[in-house]
Amino acid sequence: xxxxxxxxxxxxxxxxxxxxxxxxxxxxxxxxxxxxxxxxxxxxxxxxxxxxxxxxxxxxxxxxxxxxxxxxxxxxxxxxxxxxxxxxxxxxxxxxxxxxxxxxxxxxxxxxxxxxxxxxxxxxxxxxxxxxxxxxxxxxxxxxxxxxxxxxxxxxxxxxxxxxxxxxxxxxxxxxxxxxxxxxxxxxxxxxxxxxxxxxxxxxxxxxxxxxxxxxxxxxxxxxxxxxxxxxxxxxxxxxxxxxxxxxxxxxxxxxxxxxxxxxxxxxxxxxxxxxxxxxxxxxxxxxxxxxx
Amino acid sequence: xxxxxxxxxxxxxxxxxxxxxxxxxxxxxxxxxxxxxxxxxxxxxxxxxxxxxxxxxxxxxxxxxxxxxxxxxxxxxxxxxxxxxxxxxxxxxxxxxxxxxxxxxxxxxxxxxxxxxxxxxxxxxxxxxxxxxxxxxxxxxxxxxxxxxxxxxxxxxxxxxxxxxxxxxxxxxxxxxxxxxxxxxxxxxxxxxxxxxxxxxxxxxxxxxxxxxxxxxxxxxxxxxxxxxxxxxxxxxxxxxxxxxxxxxxxxxxxxxxxxxxxxxxxxxxxxxxxxxxxxxxxxxxxxxxxxxxxxxxxxxxxxxxxxxxxxxxxxxxxxxxxxxx
Numbered sequence: 001x002x003x004x005x006x007x008x009x010x011x012x013x014x015x016x017x018x019x020x021x022x023x024x025x026x027x028x029x030x031x032x033x034x035x036x037x038x039x040x041x042x043x044x045x046x047x048x049x050x051x052x053x054x055x056x057x058x059x060x061x062x063x064x065x066x067x068x069x070x071x072x073x074x075x076x077x078x079x080x081x082x083x084x085x086x087x088x089x090x091x092x093x094x095x096x097x098x099x100x101x102x103x104x105x106x107x108x109x110x111x112x113x114x115x116x117x118x119x120x121x122x123x124x125x126x127x128x129x130x131x132x133x134x135x136x137x138x139x140x141x142x143x144x145x146x147x148x149x150x151x152x153x154x155x156x157x158x159x160x161x162x163x164x165x166x167x168x169x170x171x172x173x174x175x176x177x178x179x180x181x182x183x184x185x186x187x188x189x190x191x192x193x194x195x196x197x198x199x200x201x202x203x204x205x206x207x208x209x210x211x212x213x214x215x216x217x218x219x220x221x222x223x224x225x226x227x228x229x230x231x232x233x234x235x236x237x238x239x240x241x242x243x244x245x246x247x248x249x250x251x252x253x254x255x256x257x258x259x260x261x262x263x264x265x266x267x268x269x270x271x272x273x274x275x276x277x278x279x280x281x282x283x284x285x286x287x288x289x290x291x292x293x
Numbered sequence: 294x295x296x297x298x299x300x301x302x303x304x305x306x307x308x309x310x311x312x313x314x315x316x317x318x319x320x321x322x323x324x325x326x327x328x329x330x331x332x333x334x335x336x337x338x339x340x341x342x343x344x345x346x347x348x349x350x351x352x353x354x355x356x357x358x359x360x361x362x363x364x365x366x367x368x369x370x371x372x373x374x375x376x377x378x379x380x381x382x383x384x385x386x387x388x389x390x391x392x393x394x395x396x397x398x399x400x401x402x403x404x405x406x407x408x409x410x411x412x413x414x415x416x417x418x419x420x421x422x423x424x425x426x427x428x429x430x431x432x433x434x435x436x437x438x439x440x441x442x443x444x445x446x447x448x449x450x451x452x453x454x455x456x457x458x459x460x461x462x463x464x465x466x467x468x469x470x471x472x473x474x475x476x477x478x479x480x481x482x483x484x485x486x487x488x489x490x491x492x493x494x495x496x497x498x499x500x501x502x503x504x505x506x507x508x509x510x511x512x513x514x515x516x517x518x519x520x521x522x523x524x525x526x527x528x529x530x531x532x533x534x535x536x537x538x539x540x541x542x543x544x545x546x547x548x549x550x551x552x553x554x555x556x557x558x559x560x561x562x563x564x565x566x567x568x569x570x571x572x573x574x575x576x577x578x579x580x581x582x583x584x585x586x587x588x589x590x591x592x593x594x595x596x597x598x599x600x601x602x603x604x605x606x607x608x609x610x611x612x613x614x615x616x617x618x619x
Binding site: 012013015016017018019040041042043044046047048049050051052053054055056057060061064107108110111113156157160161162174175176177200201203204205206208209210212213214216217246247249284285286287 | 368369370385386461462465466469500501505506507508509510511512514515528529531532535544545546548549550552553555556560561562564568571572581582585586589590591592593598599601602603605606607609610611613614615616617619
């Protein structure tokens with residue numbers, strides 16, 4: 001098998017508030033012998049907020065990002081659920097609407113680019129599951145996470161809307177009973193924790209607009225994991241990570257109970273199992289200390 | 294033509310039971326049934342009532358996915374019982390199915406809930422055509438097929454409540470209108486005959502109750518049995534707030550607009566800059582968390598941001614492709 005190679009869309013967070021996510025992505029790719037071509041030309045995906053203001057502009061910008069992956073002739077891999085949603089949704093809308101695609105391409109033409117629709121877009125989590133496979137991953141584990149109860153937190157924008165999301169990967173995900181992250185935990189030797197909030201919203205996208213609502217959602221998510229005896233949580237989404245890791249004070253206040261758990265990025269968890277060092281994985285960049293490594 | 298084979302399988306149902314008149318707490322009843330591939334969820338509700346317990350209560354009427362009465366939850370998934378095939382349910386969840394009302398805390402008797410809050414919010418967004426109709430018109434009031442197309446999807450709503458009771462914000466914030474009311478509001482906002490666009494948008498712009506409190510979880514789109522796609526209508530209403538000049542400057546509108554400024558400047562987002570732009574002087578409340586994040590190396594100062602390569606392209610596209618003003 002030839003070496004796996006993808007165009008990496010890092011998103012904005014990996015370069016700012018979650019440096020550990022970028023570090024662990026690179027460390028893990030190295031361990032998995034994956035080549036990542038970073039799309040340094042890419043802009044922000046709009047995070048579904050620019051979409052509220054100017055939908056057409058967000059389509060043009062996302063189409064531009066995809067056009068760069070197409071230029072490399074590679075599948076685009078995302079490491080943020082919200083990047084995945086907005087990029088995949090742009091692709092879906094342009095691929096099914098020739099008129100809209102023409103309007104977007106008219107703009108892209110001004111800067112010498114074209115959206116063709118030739119690159120697939122998938123989250124790193126699904127790239128690992130689909131292209132490497134859990135069986136092979138299991139064989140690569142050198143430090144099984146067998147002493148840990150790990151609570152998966154899926155993040156909305158990787159599992160809903162399921163019709164769109166299931167276009168992006170081979171392994172179909174049931175949004176009411178998702179299993180990919182559970183399977184990944186098991187492959188790493190850990191014990192997956194089942195709890196009601198694992199496929200629910202963390203509140204990130206309303207943190208400024210509706211802080212109380214957002215804090216209650218965060219609190220319920222962490223509390224759900226704690227009540228199911230989780231030692232820590234794991235998520236494929238850096239925005240969920242930020243909400244669950246940095247907002248524990250507000251969350252505790254909102255639900256009237258102290259809640260806090262270490263929240264690892266999916267890449268950090270797999271990296272630990274595959275023998276990456278805690279320095280490589282940037283474990284010191286968490287607000288809730290990762291004290292078990 | 295191939296022959297159609299009917300298959301059967303054994304399914305265990307765990308059914309929510311509660312009678313607000315006599316029960317202190319709800320409980321679950323278990324039923325094991327042979328289910329055929331031709332049955333829908335409503336057939337199971339009927340069989341529970343007809344074959345096992347005549348007191349089992351649920352709403353049903355049209356049996357054709359039009360009246361919206363029979364929506365319930367199966368393993369947490371909102372389901373229009375008369376439309377959802379049992380095969381699709383066992384394919385999704387296996388052979389252990391939990392049957393519950395749309396909202397447990399609003400249960401009155403078994404599957405029957407008090408939908409009072411749903412209708413109250415539905416009424417609050419003025420879900421009707423507001424137009425100064427000339428009673429003696431000289432000619433027809435023409436609506437083009439393209440104009441009608443704009444509201445067709447939203448018009449499919451049957452008010453079943455599936456999206457409303459799947460929305461996590463509805464559960465937390467009792468003022469929040471919820472996805473069904475928003476989709477209905479859009480249906481009239483997109484109607485060219487309506488004269489109350491601005492008025493209705495102002496109601497939708499209000500914080501706590503309005504559009505800006507949506508958390509973008511897509512539970513509503515997932516729950517809708519009629520492909521109304523409520524969150525898509527929420528986005529379109531957001532766009533209308535700006536297009537119609539209803540959006541006033543607040544943390545939510547500045548947050549949406551701030552993305553454009555940030556992208557035009559750096560290509561990527563300046564996270565700190567966005568929060569500052571959105572919050573204004575209220576930024577002070579974020580200082581304690583920001584300080585902790587700074588110590589952990591989670592905050593990049595504006596001068597440390599790695600801008601996108603080929604930033605000129607992005608600047609040019611922001612200039613040429615913008616369609617909204619604020």
